[in-house]
Amino acid sequence: MPDALAPPLLAFERVGLRHAGGRQALQDCSLQLAPGEFLALLGPSGCGKSTLLRLAAGLIAASSGQVQSPALAPGREGGTAMVFQSPALMPWASVEANVMLPLRLRGRPQAEARAAARAQLAQVGLAGWEAARPAELSGGMAMRVAIARALVQRPRLLLMDEPFAALDELSRQALQAELLAGWQASGCAVLFVTHNVAEAVVLSQRVAVMGRGPGRIVAEHRIDPPPPRAADFRHSDAAAAHARALSATLAAAQGQPA
């Protein structure tokens, strides 16, 4: 659960970003994420969601304003991990070796990294698949490996860029439930980019809606009840009401009637 009194884990203060080609992708973009919070970032195509995520990861620097996050401080445990729409696994390496990689790169001993990878794979439902190669996995299983590879790093901040967009609906729902279980077990904060209103409602505690031209946060919407929620929350009247409100906000952000 986010602690309302704790300093933010991630703070964007009037951030602007002009790409090298001259395009102003973000302008006056302000957003805060509390430790342990699950925030969905919802917005139309091209509004700057991925750009915002890359700023949060420290992969690019703001042109104006400030991005602050203790999770970006170098040399500290509990940093930032990222999951993309493509699982981006090493095809020549086993599932276990893929999940061990970030720990090995940090110098963790082989046996310790293997034990951590096995435990994390079991947590995402992949016990018994440690020796498999990525080519043997379904899209949903490959994404589970990518999530395990992120969570095994014990990040304080998990950044996810439309990770379930390429999956069929049933796989997507299963992965959503597993991500929520992983989030609750790890206590990390999640910033989750999606186009999908229902996904934002089911997963998050709060939704930030982006508008474009240039990209900025135009609305924030709290999703009640707080987690953990009943398994059938996605079919509840409360979820439908949140989805209607968010769809209207999103349509307004795109300059369309709801």
Ligand SMILES: Nc1ncnc2c1ncn2[C@@H]1O[C@H](COP(=O)(O)OP(=O)(O)OP(=O)(O)O)[C@@H](O)[C@H]1O
């Ligand atoms: N490296 C880059 N150089 C120049 N312009 C870029 C670069 N990356 C993104 N842009 C532009 O910045 C704007 C925001 O792009 P971004 O990918 O952040 O949007 P998005 O909301 O994630 O889009 P989508 O939902 O379609 O993935 C777009 O107009 C895009 O064309």
